[in-house]
Amino acid sequence: MAYAYDDQNIFARILRGEIPNSTVMETDHTLAFNDIAPQAPVHVLVIPKGAYVTLDHFAAQASEAEIVDFHRVVARICADLEVAPGMGGAGYRVISNAGGDGVQEVPHYHLHILGGRPLGRMLAKAV
Numbered sequence: 001m002a003y004a005y006d007d008q009n010i011f012a013r014i015l016r017g018e019i020p021n022s023t024v025m026e027t028d029h030t031l032a033f034n035d036i037a038p039q040a041p042v043h044v045l046v047i048p049k050g051a052y053v054t055l056d057h058f059a060a061q062a063s064e065a066e067i068v069d070f071h072r073v074v075a076r077i078c079a080d081l082e083v084a085p086g087m088g089g090a091g092y093r094v095i096s097n098a099g100g101d102g103v104q105e106v107p108h109y110h111l112h113i114l115g116g117r118p119l120g121r122m123l124a125k126a127v
């Protein structure tokens with residue numbers, strides 16, 4: 001089964017420059033920008049520039065260069081924003097929502113990097 005990518009999603013539009021974003025870091029393969037509705041003092045979204053829907057899609061089909069670049073950007077952001085525990089930061093959480101059960105709103109692969117305050121437990125109890 002193939003992955004279906006909707007090129008009208010909001011992050012695709014950001015990548016095409018059709019709507020603005022608050023860029024944190026940009027490389028050949030990756031863009032990171034501040035979430036428009038931050039849920040913590042640090043709330044950065046990291047997205048590949050390629051057309052991938054979810055983490056599993058990216059991990060299965062992206063090139064090694066894309067995958068390495070993406071994760072190096074995550075590391076640089078955690079260091080720059082001083083949340084990386086190995087560098088004296090207080091810590092952070094990475095979230096990637098996928099599909100219906102994951103409550104993914106934007107169908108372009110992204111990681112949320114959250115930090116800057118204690119984040120509580122990982123999941124709320126089931127409702």
Ligand code: AMP
Nearest residue numbers: 010021034035036037097103104105106
């Ligand atoms: P998700 O549920 O993981 O797909 O989350 C999508 C995230 O994208 C949410 O945290 C939104 O606040 C964020 N978001 C939606 N539109 C924008 C935008 N134009 N710029 C920055 N972040 C956005």
